[in-house]
Amino acid sequence: MHMRRLALALSLALSLLPEAAPVAAPLAAAPAGVQRVTRVEGITEYRLANGLRVLLAPDQSKPTTTVNVTYLVGSRYEHYGETGMAHLLEHLMFKGTPRHPHIDEDYTRRAMQSNGTTSFDRTNYFETFPASGDNLQWALRMEADRMVNSFIAKRDLDSEMTVVRNEMESGENDPMSVLWQKMTAVAYQWHNYGKDTIGARADVENVNIAHLQAFYRQYYQPDNAVLTVSGKFDEAQTLRWVQQHFGALKKPLRVLEPTYTTEPTQDGEREITLRRAGDAQIVAALYHGPDGGHADAAVFELLADVLGGTPNGRLYKRLVEQKLATEVFGEQMNLNEPGYALFGAKLRVDGDREAVRQALLTELEGLAQRPITDDEVEAARARWLNGFDKLMNDPEALGVRLSESIALGDWRSLFLLRDRIEHATATDLQRVAVHYLLSSNRTLGQFIPDAKPQRAVIPPQSDLKLALAGYQGKPPVAQGEAFDPTPEHIEARTERTALKNGMRLALLPKKTRGEAVSLTLALHFGDEQSLAGQREIGRLAAAMLGRGSEHKSRQQLQSAFDALKTQWRYDGNAEGGALTLQSSRQSLPQALRLVRELLREPAFSEAEFAQLRNESLAHVEESRSDPQALAMNTLYRHFNHYAVGDVRYQPSFDESTAALQSVTLAQVKGFHQRFYGGDSAQLAIVGDFDAAAIKPELDALFGDWRSASPYRRVARPFDAGQPAELSVQLADKANAFFVAALPLRLTDRSPDYPALLVANYILGQGSGLSSRLINRLRQQDGISYYAGSFLNVSAQDDDAELRAMAIYAPQNLERLKRGFSEELSRFAHDGVSEQEVSDAKAGLLQEIKLGRAQDAALAGELAEQLRLGRSMRDAAALQDKVARLTAADINAALKRQLDPAGFTRVFAGELKAQADSKQ
Structure with a gap:
């Protein structure tokens, strides 16, 4: 994952700190050979005799553990002609060791979410997994093993080369990413911060494997690494395992030389x-x-x-x-x-x-x-x-x-x-x-x-040791309860009720770290007749919410949420919307009053509306040259069978532009007055709150909120359409996008649904880098940095689909077509093995469990259950069906549902035939 391309999107957002912090938990006893160094705000640092630094950050309220290894080497350490070496190693570190030859398959089997990132000053590798001693010991053993025993083999370098090249090309599609890289290259004349982390293409493609191996041996050593374990784990046992697996590694004899290039003061524009x-x-x-x-x-x-x-x-x-x-x-x-x-x-x-x-x-x-x-x-x-x-x-x-x-x-x-x-x-x-x-x-x-x-004279490098001498920090944050996210336990703890206007509630109070609380409010509007011609009007009405209220400007409204340490988001269209909120026990009542203000009393100012329309038009214009946006729009329009004006109609970019230009502020206001209301809504709250106190608060805020137009869900019945192969030509795009879709006639209550869930996990949804599609298109053929599949199934409409997608270089188009077709045919006709099914079920069920361990996701699930009239008992029943599946069950479902010839395939990019001189 290329850090420069993610830098603008990085933020610190996630849950909330408490107003007061508890007494720190007692320190775990350090085993022989492990030295305790310091402790700050609940995080303890240890050091092994071989130089490895270890940070333990326990949180027993979470059901997951994260293991992260940071190596103090990044692109800043690369020499002339060897740029991109740190990033190449990031890729090859997932190719295994003699003891762990199939790391990605192990990740999938254990439902571990893993990744690696490369930056200027460091490289890191991490995995998050369901908390268990077996998972944690495996992760520690594997990380210690690949620290010094990774293959870093020529064969893996060759197979990964086109994948890295594809990653390069995907960044070339983003003007901001390229402009950023060009600007730093001009700003830094000598320092390596002026070089792109992913490296120069010539350096990457011509890298000397012996030099790469030497780079690995030089920097991937315990005295140049920091191991961090966070989440739920036994500290004393973890330290013993760390000493057992990492302590056995020898401290290297080599001496690491510091970098010393200093960029001179810039002397002009x-x-x-x-x-x-x-x-x-x-x-x-x-x-x-x-x-x-x-x-x-x-x-x-x-x-x-x-x-x-x-x-x-x-x-x-x-x-x-x-x-x-x-x-x-x-x-x-x-x-x-x-x-x-x-x-x-x-x-x-x-x-x-x-x-x-x-x-x-x-x-x-x-x-x-x-x-x-x-x-x-x-x-x-x-x-x-x-x-x-x-x-x-x-x-x-x-x-x-x-x-x-x-x-x-x-x-x-x-x-x-x-x-x-x-x-x-x-x-x-x-x-x-x-x-x-x-x-x-x-x-x-x-x-x-x-x-x-x-x-502008840049100051000399600061002395952090001096600044941090004797540093103690603040007390650690409060701990939450150890919550069991099983359907049975969630159901037993959840209260379902309703407000006087009919809004249905699901309330699940529990103690959380930092007294955090999450909320989901789902709104539903109109019917097929009343929503005719309202598609863009409804989208703009949703986007205007939060851009000021009758009492506060947009800036004042956001500042009020910030003061409460509350994050919110509203996403909606003409048929409805969902508001999500992350707050705290203390701030929730005031945050709910702000939610009422932005939903029920929006300002709809002329200035904000003009800005929104300008932004929306710019987004449509940008999409015209984005391969992914073009491919998806082409796919949606191919399957569109609704008339212009129908809320379900998929417009072209030209139609979207014309519609945006024609919408008036009066129409947007009218849409809000006519359709917005809470009588058909569902609201779920999960976290640290007082359910008895919050119910009358909710009734006062929303109990009288009714829509002026009755709601009846707009149905989307099955339409198989006609399979086709469609192409969208774009010039000057180094990366292309592929998407394919197969219509399926089923709902999530259909007999084949559980089997297709597992089948899709095997085909392309599996965690890590191990699935049929990624194994073929990335690991074997080396033509796609990303490939995967998705199963989209409704609870009420039988208009489902299986979708697959991948990115690739235009010159690899024919190889992509061949690889996808061959894998799809083999999947449909040969089926899956018992081992694949066993691994997929384990991974899928763990992912479901982990999802319910996240309060925001659980609030969303509870709100959806309210809409459907279901409970966690339905979720448990689905899990039971998945757990009982065999390879024979899944293969039978594939025979009934999967027709490789039924896929519509879309290719967007520079599609002219090109010789692939790089293969």
Whole structure:
């Protein structure tokens, strides 16, 4: 997983910290050979004699355990001609060892969710799994084994090469990803932070296997690694297993040399212009900044939100609200050595790029004239701390997030960053802004001579050891109860009732870490006749919710949620919507009042509506050159058999654009007044709350909320359609997209449904990198970084489908067609084995169990059960059917349901025949 391409999407969001923290649990006794080093906020560090550092972060309230190994090596350590080596090793580390030759199959068998990521300063590997001693010991034994015994073989390198190339090409489709890479290359003249983590194509394709093996032996050693175990586990036993498996590894004799290249102070504006296919413009500015351990880094992180946040940031107000751009962003890159901040805006293809450039730079480099205010700092701080609290309540996310702090030089820097964020002032932000956000420190696109240039002198690398000397941190967060997520236990703990307007409730109170609580509210509107012609109107009405109420602006509404440390999301269309909420016991009543305000009293302002329509039109335009969006739209339209105006009709991009342009604000308001109401709704709450107190609160807020138009579900009966092979030609796209769909006539109560669930898991849904499709298209043929399948089945309509998809390089089109067809034919005619069925059932049932262990997912399931008139007894019955399945049962279902000739297949990308010179 290429970290640069995910950087803009990274956030700290997940659950909530408590107002008060309990007394810390007693420390586990360290076995012989294990030294206890320090403990901060419930996390304890140990060190083995061979140099391995071990972090234990227990949380007995969760049913999962996460094992994460961080190696202090990333692309920063690569030499000339060997870029991408750290990332290549990430791929090859999943190819096995003599003792563990099939790691991905083991992951699937044990229902483990696994991955690896490569960044500039570190590489990490992690697996999350159902908590058990057997799973944990296997993970520790496997990680210790592959630390020093991985094959790193030429045959695996050759087979994985086209997969890595396919991953490269998928990034080439994203203009922002490519622009970001080009900008850092211009901003850094000497330092490896200016080189893409995935590496230069020539270096990757011509890598010397002996050099790669030497790189592995040099850096993949216990004295260059940090092992983190988080979630539910026995600390004393875990330490014994760590010592048993990792302690047996010898401490290497080699000495690791530190990197020493320092980027000189930039002495003038730099510019890069990227020209390639696309349907949106981007203007961005990059500024050098301090290393992630420096005190200024925390201030810069808040500054990035004050400037680039949505919808409260200055850039949003200047560019989006003024209709110059469709979206803005701001990101601070905290790295081991001096990093950078990136700000920018996206605008429509016919937008005024020069006006955006001028406005962007005026906001970023004009803060001396428009100082940062205390209110802006407090709002940004509240958002940051809200995300931090959620991180601390999620051991899976925390275990992986610690890799970033480890890469800075010390895992405790995560808490030091939090402390610095808490104490940062508007004066601090103003000082950092005027010091770093200078034209002479900017990489944008042009060079202008200046007789008296200003300089942004980057401070020398900070001393984290000095800053953290004697650091104690804060008390650890409160622990929740050990909740058993079985259907029987959930059913026994759940109360079902209704409000006076008919809204049905499912309430499941339980003690949670940080007193966290999750909520799902499902709304349903209209019928086939009343919703005619309302498709885009209903979508825009849903999107307008949260953009201000009769009492608060959009910014004030979001700030109110942030102050309550509450996250919410509403997704909807003309037929209904779902609001999800993550809050805390203390904040839930106030958060529900805000939910009432945004749902029942939206402002529907002219300015926000104009912005929304502009954003929606820009999204449609971008989709016109996106292979995946084009392929999916082509597929949906092929199976569309409804007339224009029907709410189920699938429009073309041209039709969507025309519809968006024709919708008026009055129509959107009218839709809300006519259809929104709670009388056909379902609401489920799971977590730490008082059910007796919350019911009258809910009745007061929503009990009188009724829709003016009666609800009757819009049916989608089965239509087999005609199978076809469809192509969508796109120019200048390095990566292509494939999707195939087979209509199936069944519901989730059909006799074949349980068997098809397991069959689909074997075909392409299985966890890890082990399924029929991924084994063929990635592991064997090496042509697709991603491939998989999905079974879409309704509870009420018999219009189901089996869908498969993959990404690939255009020159591999014929190989993709052949591989998919052969695997599908073998799957349909030869069936599955008992071993595959056994592994798939184990993995699928574990995934179902893990899903119910997540409160937000469980709230969604309970709400859906209310809609269908079902209970957890129905869920248990399905699990029992799955558990009893045999290979014969599944093969019989495949004979009845799976027709390889019935698939419609869509290929989108640059489809001209090309010789594959790389094979």
